[in-house]
Amino acid sequence: MWTIIHKMGSPPWFFRFSGGLVKWLLPLTVCLLLVGAVWGLLIAPPDFRQGNSYRIIYIHVPSAVVALAGYYVMAFAGAVSLVWRIKMADVTMRAVAPVGAALTAIALVTGAIWGKPTWGTWWVWDARITSMLILLFLYLGVVALFEAYENKSAAARACAVLTLVGTVNIPIIYKSVDWWYSLHQPASIKFTGESAIDPSMLYPLLLMIGAFYCLFAVTVLLNMRAELAWNHRDASWLKQLVQGT
Amino acid sequence: MPASESNLTLHGAFARQFSRHARAIIRSPAEVANPLLFFFMVITLFPLGLGPDPQRLAEMAPGILWVVALLSSLMVSGKLFASDYEDGSLEQLAIAPFPLAVLALGEVSAYWLATGFLLALASPIFALMLGLPATGIFTLMVSLLLGTTCLTLIGAVGSALTVSIRRGGMLLSLLIIPLNVPVLIFGTTAVSEAVMGGNATSWLALMGALALGSLAVMPVAIGAALRVSLDQ
Amino acid sequence: MPLLTASDVTIERGDRRLLADVNLTVSAGEIWQLVGANGVGKTSLMRALAGLARLGVEGQIERQAELLYLGHASALKPSLNAMENLRCHPACDVMASDDDIERALAAVSLAGHEERPVGALSAGQQRRVALARLLVSSARLWLLDEPFTALDSSGCDWLDEQIQQHVEAGGGLIFTSHQPSRFGSRQIDLELARFAC
């Protein structure tokens, strides 16, 4: 196990490894997204209460789920960077933050659009949507903090501390927003309720969640490779790689 | 020759750090008056904005009081470590033979006494201004006492993270407002439950748990954040 | 018994390398002076040795004794007076009694100024209040960054004397200064350690 972490930590090894990985992961992500979208839009039946607007679930729920998972990935990378001072963990954290923020924004936009036909207003203070909004602020806080520091390795450590504090707070935020919502609003239909989803809708949803996880992995790896290429532009191993190909 | 063997215990260092900042704050009364004045002025804005109708104000009083408490703690925490960072005592704090988290906690508690505690004591005045029913005032004070503890601690983490950045003020609020949301929700709900005669104790218990949790977790984060800021 | 051992310390600022492979062992009774032009990395090395800087610093630095670090900033609260500043100095590892502090302030010839807020004192006097800490602390390892700046001649003589006494009493010390070495201190010329870039 330890050699894996050691190898993961060395930029040349990771650069080659991620190069091979991205080569097949990117096409896989694209086709997963296509199949999931076609399945969700064309084949799956509409919801008997909400009608066809329910088809937005196939992008709203996956982006929300992966966005939240992304924050925990960032927190894990932050912890590794704080404890073991592995430079790769800083690069990972810097690569995940914008992707997570983008996915959270997608979840918010699709949620707002979905709210229009269902509740007649573009913005609805539903528990799930409000928690998503707060998650977006947490992400933006990390991105802003990273840009505010000149010395980038100090920035990574500061973001690691902020992310860990944020991770401790996320469950509390989600719970408090749920209580806040249920207190002020009689429990009308839960937006993305855990109500049993009919299998014909569940499978495309699971496929899209998988597709979004692949999308997350691919974009993070691409961000990391771009970052590594710039950080190590003077390194000999990279120059050989460039001249070699 | 060095005076004598080191005879300073941990709580001695904590008390020393606390008294150092308590004295510095007492010496500059503006530091104490500002948050209260800010609270006072912003509270008067709401009736101007929402109309003088007492019934409506009373209904929204818990929310208004708590949002303004959050904003005033935001304003204060920006200056928490700024003066120490400039005059170099933050460096000495990091080198002291005691855990940085405990020393920073000493400093933060001095700040809390000067801002959060006083805010809680003065809150009945602001509550009466907005016409908050008498049943809610005691709960408001208790919730502010517990809430400002969390707000000051989280503000201290934000301040420690942004102390070495030149114009860190705006960034500070972006960092800590999301973290302050649970405190705001619990505080407002506790007071409105008390006003409606329901039992606010469960919400106050939640806030107590949040306060103790922050007391345990946040100083470690403050210490780590200060070391990062000093490492520039 | 060494007070501080630093083995092949390398310091990078951004992606430029300031110092490479600095080795230094300070044992009891030794005075070291870091010599080098401005910007060669004296303060960065001092901060690294004090444990303040870890980013961009490679190599092993172990401190085996209590540390007293005096940077460019004198770490005094302007609104507090000299007595309070010394009594609750953040890094002082000794709960000094009031007459210890009075004696220390008298030693730096600030006898009449105990009660005045430090902000009202001149820069030289503030520097003396910061230096008065040397008498109050029981740390055996001193790291003094430019201790002689803003001191008049009597202040410098006093500081020399303090350094002599400290070293004779089994303490160790590293300091940086632009004045030529005043006593038999071993020198590390950081020009040599600079990375050729």
Add this chain to the structure above:
Amino acid sequence: MYFESLAALWDMDGHGIYVWLAYLLTLCPIIVMVWLPIKRFRQHWRWIEAESRRSGIDVGGAAGESAR
């Protein structure tokens, strides 16, 4: 295929505008999220190529300072 015709697919009993808008506003960020790092990577890759060709011999240290 649930819908009889393309028109029905586009209209989706009145909800089509929202569904297609949502999918469009998801597709665009996804394309940007994937394309941006690839562009940046290629930029850096070409810069390294030019750098090593121009310098030929291995110039040490901060050659890249100017290009930051």
